[in-house]
Every structure is written in C-alpha cells, then in structure tokens.
Amino acid sequence: MRIYKFGGASVKDAAGVRNVLKVLQTMGYENLGIVVSAMGKTTNDLEDIIYSYQKNDPAYLDLIDNLHHKHEQIIEGLEMPVEGIEELCLSRFRESGIKKDIKSIMESLKGEMLRNQSRNYSFLYDQVVSHGELLSTKIVAAFFNACGIPVLWKDARQLIKTDRKYRDAGVNWLESEKLIANSCQGQLFITQGFIGSDDNGFTTTLGREGSDYTAAILAYCLNGSGVTIWKDVPGVLNADPRVFEQTVLLNKIPYNEAIELAFYGASVIHPKTLQPLQGKEIPLYVKSFIHPRNEGTVITAVETIEPLTPCYIVRKNMVFLKMSSRDFSVIGENNISDIFQELSSHKMQVGLIQNSAISFSLCVEDKYAKINELLKDLELRYKVSHVEGVALYTVRHYDGDAIEFIESGKSVLLKQRAQETLQLVVKE
Structure with a gap:
C-alpha cells in the first residue's frame, strides 16, 4: 500500500479539494491510504x-459558528459547476448529506466545550483542535465518493492508540499496528492526520508535524511501499527560496541526512516521521500537488544527497549567549549540566x-x-553577555565558495566548523 498526505494548504478551499481529486486521478488510487x-x-x-473559552468569553460560540460558516462556504464552492467536474459528481455531492455531517461535528464541538470540566489545557486542546481534521476529511471523502473515487472514511482515533501525554502523545505501536492492519489493509481509505486516542477513548494529538507522522505510522503498520x-x-x-535567491532541488536524500537537516532547523521532514520509515526502509517522497508527475524528492536509503551541494539553513531572531565563571575558574561538566538545566526550565531551544x-x-x-528570566537566573552564578536578534546560519556539505558566500557582508560573532557542517552566528 501507498500513503498520501495532503496538508492544510492543499485543501484550503474548494479549488484545492478539486486539485487533490485531480492528483488522485492523475497518479492512480489503488491500494492507497490518504491522510488529510x-x-x-x-x-x-x-x-x-480555546483562548476565548478559557477567558470565559461567550464569544467562543460565535467563533465556532464562524468556523462552521467557513466550511459551509467550501462545500458550496464544491457544489458550483467548474470545467473538468461532471454535473453527476456535483449532483451526488449535493445529495451526500455533507452539510448535515458538518453541522453535527460543530454541534458536538459546542457540546464538548459546554460540558468540559477539565482545567488541563493540553487535554482541552486535543479535544477541541482535533475537530479540524474531522471536518476536512468528511468534506474531502464526500467529494471523492461523489466523483467516482470510492473512498472509506476512517476515524484515526480508532486506528492510532497512544499514551495520555496530550499535545505530544506517544504511540502504542503494538495496538496501533493490529488495529490499522485489520481495518485498512488493501482498502482505499481517508483518515485524519495529527490525531489518535488514549486507552480511555479521549482524543490525543501527536505534536509537531503530526499529520506527516500519521502517514509514517500508517505506512509502517501496513508495510507500505512509500509515503x-x-x-x-x-x-x-x-x-x-524566501531567503536565498538561487536554490537547487535535491533529488535524493539519505534518511540520516534528512534528520540532520531537520535538527539544524530546515523545514524538511520532522525526525519522528522519518524514524519508523527508516526502520523498514520505506521511501518518503516530497512532491508538488501542482505538478504531480514531476519527480520531486525522495528520502531513502542512499549514501549521500543527490546532487551533492551545500545546503543552507537560517534561523533568525535567535539570542547569542556567552558565559564565564565569576572567579575565572574552568567551565566544567557540573557548570555545563547546571546551564542546561536552566535552559530546559526556561524552554530554550539550542541551535x-x-x-x-x-x-x-x-x-x-x-x-x-x-530570555530575561533566564539571564536573571544565570547571572546569579556566571558572568553573562548576550546579543538578541542574531541569525544562525548552518551550511551542510560546505565548500570554499559556500563559506565565502555565507560570510560575505556579515558581522560574524561566532564561527564553528566540523567535517560536514559550518555554523555562523551573525549580527543582522
């Protein structure tokens, strides 16, 4: 089986949903699982x-109504005649009862919030935010079925079982593999990204890049041929391309290299998505939904990136810190452990x-x-200087030209070079 994942940008409006239909018609949809x-x-x-609700502002009910209206507008857009969509498809979609399904989901959301007794923000977050994926998959599934693609709608909460770490749930792989294999093997189905459920049946979410992770979980449990x-x-x-004028498409990337790029801040694929795929050597493709026949990029078991070229990553609005002991003693393991404890408690991400x-x-x-709280705590024990608003440039597979290019015209505060990686802290 193959797994396709479509993000929010690909289904943001009626034209996007129609284009996803076109992608499936172009690429085929046998033995396919779709994550949306x-x-x-x-x-x-x-x-x-959620923010309005937690302030005890009854306007949250109006916001739910507004969200309901936005999805009804997308449905109405899909009901409109356009070139390439047969009238029979539109007629079936109008008669599918999708508006009733969407209304039911929105009423369920209101009911859950009115009945909520939990003060746990993360728990509430998962129960509420999960409705976005339920809405999108219901609409997309109804449209596909109306247009002759007989897809089964699956509730991801019945497939992916997790622990109770809300907003960043850990997967129960044994139970999930059994449920997914029994329910999805050999079927054309659509399900939600990002969500699962715990052993009490409460909704959980899978954290950052959760929809990509869902696709990887499904592929792993179904021994998929690719994501x-x-x-x-x-x-x-x-x-x-928003930062650098000239860019190069990477045709192939090794799993480990993709993890390295993500670690340094590249918006490639989150490492947790790659780990289950790497375990079974399932390739992951990144392709354009605008030009679906183009090759795109594959992340797979190859030796090095192709073409072998410098890869540039920039993280802006960072803070540069330099610490030394107050008595000029050596900064040893105990000091480093102490500093990292402070970084962790103040939720700093180290680059x-x-x-x-x-x-x-x-x-x-x-x-x-x-940052101000961190500085205050560190200054109790160390001499600390800091510069805010710096940029951290990372270059993987650098060469002489890449070094000259990245340093040109910049005020470099710190430079660090390893065999494959160059990093510069730059005052902008």
Missing part, C-alpha cells in the same frame, strides 16, 4: 476558540554550542519570551 490535515488555517481558528507528502513546492530544496576552558557560548531560540 485541517483546511487552511482551521487549527489557528480552533486555538482562538508521499504533497506540497506547494517542487520538493526539498537546498535552501529556503549551537561552543565551549572553551573558561567560557561557554550558545545560540538559543527564545520561543516563549523567557
């Missing part, structure tokens, strides 16, 4: 609903580390605006 994310910015809308992540880009590029006998330098991402 919430439509467009639906997850953000649901987060706004395809459909995006609005031609594949994985050697640099972010670079460099230490000498008497100093310790870091480049961190202050994702939760806790």
Whole structure:
C-alpha cells in the first residue's frame, strides 16, 4: 500500500479539494491510504476558540459558528459547476448529506466545550483542535465518493492508540499496528492526520508535524511501499527560496541526512516521521500537488544527497549567549549540566554550542519570551553577555565558495566548523 498526505494548504478551499481529486486521478488510487490535515488555517481558528473559552468569553460560540460558516462556504464552492467536474459528481455531492455531517461535528464541538470540566489545557486542546481534521476529511471523502473515487472514511482515533501525554502523545505501536492492519489493509481509505486516542477513548494529538507522522505510522503498520507528502513546492530544496535567491532541488536524500537537516532547523521532514520509515526502509517522497508527475524528492536509503551541494539553513531572531565563571575558574561538566538545566526550565531551544576552558557560548531560540528570566537566573552564578536578534546560519556539505558566500557582508560573532557542517552566528 501507498500513503498520501495532503496538508492544510492543499485543501484550503474548494479549488484545492478539486486539485487533490485531480492528483488522485492523475497518479492512480489503488491500494492507497490518504491522510488529510485541517483546511487552511482551521487549527489557528480552533486555538482562538480555546483562548476565548478559557477567558470565559461567550464569544467562543460565535467563533465556532464562524468556523462552521467557513466550511459551509467550501462545500458550496464544491457544489458550483467548474470545467473538468461532471454535473453527476456535483449532483451526488449535493445529495451526500455533507452539510448535515458538518453541522453535527460543530454541534458536538459546542457540546464538548459546554460540558468540559477539565482545567488541563493540553487535554482541552486535543479535544477541541482535533475537530479540524474531522471536518476536512468528511468534506474531502464526500467529494471523492461523489466523483467516482470510492473512498472509506476512517476515524484515526480508532486506528492510532497512544499514551495520555496530550499535545505530544506517544504511540502504542503494538495496538496501533493490529488495529490499522485489520481495518485498512488493501482498502482505499481517508483518515485524519495529527490525531489518535488514549486507552480511555479521549482524543490525543501527536505534536509537531503530526499529520506527516500519521502517514509514517500508517505506512509502517501496513508495510507500505512509500509515503508521499504533497506540497506547494517542487520538493526539498537546498535552501529556503524566501531567503536565498538561487536554490537547487535535491533529488535524493539519505534518511540520516534528512534528520540532520531537520535538527539544524530546515523545514524538511520532522525526525519522528522519518524514524519508523527508516526502520523498514520505506521511501518518503516530497512532491508538488501542482505538478504531480514531476519527480520531486525522495528520502531513502542512499549514501549521500543527490546532487551533492551545500545546503543552507537560517534561523533568525535567535539570542547569542556567552558565559564565564565569576572567579575565572574552568567551565566544567557540573557548570555545563547546571546551564542546561536552566535552559530546559526556561524552554530554550539550542541551535549551537561552543565551549572553551573558561567560557561557554550558545545560540538559543527564545520561543516563549523567557530570555530575561533566564539571564536573571544565570547571572546569579556566571558572568553573562548576550546579543538578541542574531541569525544562525548552518551550511551542510560546505565548500570554499559556500563559506565565502555565507560570510560575505556579515558581522560574524561566532564561527564553528566540523567535517560536514559550518555554523555562523551573525549580527543582522
């Protein structure tokens, strides 16, 4: 079996859903499992609903109504005649009862929130945000069936069982493998990305890049022949085209290299998605839903990236820290352990580390605006200097030209070079 995953951008409106239909008609849909994310910015809308709800603002009910209206507009857009879609398809879709299904999901959401007694934000988050994927897959499944692609709608909460770590649940692989193999093997089905359920039947979510992870879980449990992540880009590029003018499409990437790139901050594929695929050597394809026949990128068991070219990663709005002991003593293992404990407690994401006998330098991402608290705590024991608003450039497979290119015109605060990786902290 093959697994296709379509993200929110690919189904953000009626035109997007019609294009996903076209992708399946172009590429074929035998022995296929389809994973779909919430439509467009639906997850953000649901987060706004939670925020309003937690402030005891009854406007959250209006926000739910607005979200309902947005999905009804997409349904109405799919009911409109367009070139390439037969009238019989539209007629079947209008008669499918999809509006009733969507209304039922929205009423269920309101009911859950009105009945909620939990003060656990993460628990509430999972119960609410999961409705985005339920809505999108119901609409997409109804449209596919109306247009002659007989897809079965599957509830991912009945397939993927997890622990109770809400917002970042761990998969119960043995139970999930049994459920998925029994329910999905040899069938054309569609299910939700990002969500599962715990042993009490409560909804859980799988954390960052959860929909990609869902696709990997399904492929692993079904011994799939491949996973395809459909995006609005031609594949994985050697640099972010929003930052670098000239980019190169990477045709092949080894699993380990993709994990390295993700670790340094590249928006490739999250390592947790790659790990189950690497275990069974299941290839992962990144392809364009605009040009589905193009080759794109494959992440698989190869020796090195093809073509072998420098890969550039930039993380902006970082903070550069340099620490030394107050009595000029050596920065040893106990100091480093102490510093990392502080970083962990203040939820800092570390992008670079460099230490000498008497100093310790870091480049961190202050994702939760806790830098002032961190500095206050560190300064009790260390001399600390810091520079905010720096950029961290990482170059994998660098050469002389890449070094010259990345350093040109920049004020470099720190430079660190390993065999395959060059990192620069730059004051912008």
